[in-house]
Amino acid sequence: MIELADKVAIVTGGSRGIGSAISTELAKSGVKVVVNYHSDVESAKKVVAEVKAAGGEAIAVQADVSNSEDVLSLIEQTINHFGQLDILVNNAGITKDKTFRKLSQDDWHQVINVNLNSVYNTISSALPHLLESDAGRIINISSIIGQTGGFGQTNYSAAKAGLIGYTKSLALELARKQVTVNAVCPGFIETEMVQEMPDKVREQIIASVPVQRLGQANEIARSVLFLCRDGEYITGQQLNINGGLYM
Structure with a gap:
């Protein structure tokens, strides 16, 4: 087990949903957290306030992680403020769901840039600092959709x-x-995106999950904490948290 007190983590897309849960869960274990956000500054400030209220340490840093210059600034601000970087959680992501025949080039490139190219940006900038840590951790938030495919989600x-x-x-x-x-692959998690689905669609999803419920954001967050604290001998793996929907 790695002692996480005074380690420093960046959580991209850390102001809402799964990212917010990861930020607060890591902070409970003493990790100093950089809450990255793209545009929702109020949500980022709320996460920082919650961390501080619980006795933790956090700052919010704006950056478009699909932009390499923004990412350089994100890493620089982290090092300037905390002096180190030990954990990188690549959580930022967007969806632009359409059937392929209706999918524009812009729809394609935006999703690839934010969900995949951003990870190149963050890791390439963060790696020199992670290599200096005695507990270097990179955790990429993937998805069950990357394993099974999804209609309208090429x-x-x-x-x-x-x-x-x-x-x-x-x-x-x-x-x-x-x-x-390591990669964490959530199934259907009860976030704003799922809550906005029509009731009938959400009910169909729940009925298809063997455990008969949606996942919770804090269940994903606890898996990230596990990989950070107890994952010294775990690497290159997919941690599937999906209620048995994909085995």
Whole structure:
């Protein structure tokens, strides 16, 4: 088990949903958290306030992770403020769901840029600092859709599947450096996106899940905490948290 007190983590897309849950869960274990956000500054400030109220330490940093210059600034601000970086959680993501015949080039490129290219940006900038840590952790939030595919989600499933392959290859490269690289693949989680679905669609999804319920964001967050704290001998893996929907 790694002692996480005073370790420093960046959580991209850390202001809402799963990202917010990951930020607060890590902070409970003493991790100093950089809550990255793209545009929702109020949500980011709320997460920081919750962390501080619980006795933790956090800052909010705006950056479009699909933009390499923004990412450089994100890493620089992290190092300037906390002096180190030990954990990188690549959680930022968007959806633009359409059947392929209706999918525009812009729909394709936006999803690939935010969900996949951003991970190249963050890791390439963060890696020199992670290599200096005695507990270097990279955790990429993929999706069950990257494993099974999804109707109207060719762009999203391509990005999330690519993230799984990226995770395995990078894990091979960094294993000797004692930096672990893993993917967490959530199933259907009760976030704003799922809550906005029509009731009938949501009911159909729940009926298809063997445990007969949606997942909770804090269940994903606890898996990230596990990989950070107890995952010294776990690398290149997909941690599937989906209620048995994909086995």
